[in-house]
Amino acid sequence: MFECSKSLGPHTWVHQFPIAQSSRQSPVDLRSSETHFDAKLQPLNYDDKATSSRMLNNNGLSFKLSFDDSSDPCVLNGGPLDGDFRLNQLHMHWGCDKLPGSEHIVDGNAYAAELHMVHWNSSKYSSMQQAVTQPDGLAVIGVFIQVGKEHEHKELKKITDLLPKITNEGSKIELSGLNPLLLLPSSTAYWTYLGSLTTPPLHESVTWIVMKEPLSISKQQLKAIQSLYFLRSGKYERLLNNNRPPQPLAGRKIRASFK
Ligand SMILES: N=Nc1ccc(S(N)(=O)=O)cc1
Numbered sequence: 500m501f502e503c504s505k506s507l508g509p510h511t512w513v514h515q516f517p518i519a520q521s522s523r524q525s526p527v528d529l530r531s532s533e534t535h536f537d538a539k540l541q542p543l544n545y546d547d548k549a550t551s552s553r554m555l556n557n558n559g560l561s562f563k564l565s566f567d568d569s570s571d572p573c574v575l576n577g578g579p580l581d582g583d584f585r586l587n588q589l590h591m592h593w594g595c596d597k598l599p600g601s602e603h604i605v606d607g608n609a610y611a612a613e614l615h616m617v618h619w620n621s622s623k624y625s626s627m628q629q630a631v632t633q634p635d636g637l638a639v640i641g642v643f644i645q646v647g648k649e650h651e652h653k654e655l656k657k658i659t660d661l662l663p664k665i666t667n668e669g670s671k672i673e674l675s676g677l678n679p680l681l682l683l684p685s686s687t688a689y690w691t692y693l694g695s696l697t698t699p700p701l702h703e704s705v706t707w708i709v710m711k712e713p714l715s716i717s718k719q720q721l722k723a724i725q726s727l728y729f730l731r732s733g734k735y736e737r738l739l740n741n742n743r744p745p746q747p748l749a750g751r752k753i754r755a756s757f758k
């Protein structure tokens with residue numbers, strides 16, 4: 500199969516995006532020594548279920564499931580959030596073959612992959628584009644993914660079953676009736692901290708909510724994810740949504756919703 504794309508190097512991003520060296524960057528290592536239980540943290544709540552979405556192999560970066568956040572919004576609130584946040588897109592980060600591919604790590608340990616559900620603050624802003632640059636603009640739920648028995652809700656299967664149809668860059672496909680709530684693990688436990696986008700433009704606009712319990716997918720499902728590829732200068736390369744290494748906490752506190 501095609502070799503994994505050589506990462507253009509997250510370490511090169513600073514030249515074009517100096518914020519890469521700022522003090523509110525993501526991902527981070529969620530070290531238990533740095534996390535503090537906060538009894539005031541509420542459970543996460545989805546007010547509505549998204550129905551329509553479009554799955555896209557977005558040019559060599561990842562696959563992205565975009566939701567229609569205007570007519571039938573899927574609204575997240577509760578947790579550490581003030582106000583309503585609309586689900587705009589979800590995507591994943593993974594590694595190559597046996598390499599782990601999560602972006603956040605837990606006490607130095609990485610998972611096979613990480614699902615990101617990206618929401619924007621619709622109580623304060625009028626679009627994702629407006630919110631993405633604001634310090635309280637986005638909320639991203641991160642869900643770790645490990646290989647094990649297939650995801651019991653089968654919701655993730657609705658996504659991985661379609662991936663073979665978008666293996667080429669730029670291909671897209673409709674996927675409706677996805678219930679994001681079912682993409683969350685059964686445990687409501689999460690960590691939360693203030694961070695950034697993990698890929699350029701690295702805006703420091705994300706309230707991160709990382710679920711403690713990983714989802715399990717089958718080896719076949721992970722293979723479907725890892726078999727996405729794109730054409731770069733005439734050569735097929737596999738999408739390697741690689742992954743920015745953990746960034747300095749720089750004094751930030753990580754709150755835990757669990758003891
Ligand atoms: N609009 N661009 C982006 C949205 C989310 C992320 S991430 N990987 O932090 O969820 C990165 C870039």
Ligand SMILES: [Zn+2]
Pocket residue numbers: 590591592615697
């Ligand atoms: Zn991401």
